[in-house]
Amino acid sequence: MQTPNQASIDANNLLGLSLLQTDATKHENVPSLAKALPSVYLVGDSLTRLDYHIRAAATWDDGRPVLARDVEFSLKLMFCPGLPNESIRNQYRFVQAVLTDPKSPQHFILVCQGQSPEYAHASGDFFVQSEAALDPQGTLRRYSLAELQRRPNTAPADSGLQAVARRYLAAGTAALAAWPGCGPYRLTQWKKDRYLRFQRKPNWWADQLQPVPFVLQAKPKQLDFVIIPDAATATLALRGGELDVYPLMPAREFNRLRHSTAAQAGLRFYTALSHNVVTAGFNTRRPILADALTRQALSRCFDATALLRATQLGDGQRTVGIISPSDRINYNDSLALIPFDLNGAASLLRQAGWRRTTGPAGGWYRPGPSATRQHLQLRVRYRANEDVFATVALQFRAAAAELGIPVLLLPTESGAFSQALQEGDFDVYVRILMGNPFVFNFTPILHTLGVGAGNSTGFSSSRADRLIEAIAAANGPARRARLLHRFQALMQQEAPLVPLFFVSTRVAAGRGLTGLHVNSLKPGYTVAAIERPPTSTPLP
């Protein structure tokens, strides 16, 4: 099974709840199924205890209360053999045990290995499942969480665990409409790759809360999600009133409609700066790209301003680093944007030891180790079928050609692209990095530990490693912001990545709708808070 995409996470959010959720209006994590954010207790120097209470009113569809046992069951279910959860397990391996409280069945403590300010956020970020519905015999109770986590792949099959896995998979494929949830909606109709229909539960437990927190609001009575692969078709459906909301709209369609008077009459247009940044990355393992000066020179060959204009049609924003300019505290605005400056690039190349030769085999050369000669020529890889990446790559090639650097473009199929990145089969790549304003953990993409895993540039520097570790462990927003400012300055200097610009989330919606709360977080709007003044048809 593939990793869940954003659309499936959004759909799951309607069916189930997690302990904590992101409040798009406040841009912070707030309690959802939990009564309050967990109390954090550090034990010694290697353990953290997170103390949670589930809301007393929270119930499953059958009226049973949501209990600490359900949370324990959900965590164990992730590690149950036979379920395709291999990669998600890595995310929750830090929770070692769930201590339930016999006196208070809705109170529990998560014992976590290690100490990190991010644990409080990360520990509440999974959907809680009903033990009574999925494991009525209590099979998983026979195992501790640690036992399941340590269970090797080669362990002999256990019939009890297999039965739980089968039951879970069967519930997911056959009887989704009867899925035991504690969320506000029920999936009543669906066809794979076509559409999903959610109906609001008439008596949902959170309706009794006074006041109803924003993350537990669920206003539409019925929500239809339809899958339309082609942007032109989706735009026609939106214009024809068959759709109410078109999220993540492509720039060109959005811009065309926004400037059409006919469309303006029926639609409203929203944009918000997202946390996704179009980035070029250098393969620092290549001898020609191993030094920062060469990388700095090449980063001056990207005309980010023109690219932003050409691909985003006015939305989006340039940036100095991989932290969004909308994050005013953490964004380092004292740094200057990297200019598009070919003369500057040429002089940096000369500083890096390159010399330009003319003639038929002309180009930039410098002496390499053991009497070899390095030739500066680059292969740029990006996902095929992505106009934005193709435009960036073409612009880079044109600029490099002016300097006399040959550039070969390699548009690559998505799966082959991931493989090429992992194997380091590229000189420069162009892609989008997805960020968020809560977690600043750059270990996977820029730390030495990530080399061979997610760090596809192969960048490794002890200074950067120390800074990344300090950011991950920083307690207090002020200290973290200071460290992040230093990190952005260091990254601009080292230039393993060239963050070009942040893109905008674009949402077009019927004029009559209110409460979309278009924001910088995924999926860009809050579907459950949408309201429509009386009269009309179904939703997105």
Place this chain on the structure above:
Amino acid sequence: MNWLVFWRLARTGLAVWALASGIFLLSHHDLSGAARMATPDAADLPMSGSANPSATQQQATTRAILQRLGAGLPLFYLSRPPAAHPGQWHWNGRRNQYHRWAIALLHGDLGTSFRTGQAVTTQLSNALTLTLPLTGTAAALAVLAAIFLARRLAAGPWWQRPVRTALAGLHALPLFLVALALLLLLANPEALDWFPAYGFDQALDTDADFWTRVATYALHLALPVTALVITALPELTLQLDTALRHELRAGYATTARAKGLAEGAVIRHHAFRNAVLPTLTQVAELLPALVAGAVVVEVVFALPGMGSLLAAAAAARDYPVLVGGVLLTGTARLLALLLADVLYFWADPRIRWHV
């Protein structure tokens, strides 16, 4: 004749099996691509809080995924030994991926999709229920219209030149252009809003009466079918028209005219059967497309049929679905070739098979 057909069928079956086996072995030779699809993209990782897998942990995860996908077993009966002992092949016995797949296939089980966990046969049959009416209607209409039009054109009416030019023009248009043009002309509130742009079976799931549902169905299929007919028609018509005109210049046509037959009768009773041979091959070419679906039309009109299923399976390295799809389209193609041979035999009894 019967045993000849049987012999050909057996050979076809063998060829399909060899094709599917080839695809299976090639695709399952290296499942790491499929495993990579099941691991989160590094560009997404800062999202996931404490998710901080080191390279070794990630390798362990990949190994676990590979084991789930069935890569724990050797691929085939024979395997090449590790590079340390070159030259010695290892016999794996029946405990291998290919043997399991082949046995399951003989029981009608194509396995489960890597991507969704659904049975491949369910996915294929779901897609076929949408694709067959679409491509079947389009193929039937295109063939009938081509026969009708070519017969009229061959008779040499005054409008033959402009129509031939128009057909040649249409032939040059790619399918996506035709589909988009139809959509923007006939399902656009800013032009003519006659047809729905999408939403095929949502409309069918409502509790309307039978005839309303049939009408909705027809309305939703009208544009995709038209797009397919428009792109298939010119090739069929122009080919048949040329063949007819060629036959009409032959001696037997002149004799028929000398007997006093009208031009229409000469075409119908004498020339058509001789001219139709190349068209039979063309029609047989259409058959595999019937089950393979039409990706472009499916994407433009949001119809999730075989074309999009197979394209998505290829992009997601969902090998069981891909192998199932290849098996299905391969069978259709080989059967179509067989059918073309049988039809040739019917059209021209002088043709003989040589075994």
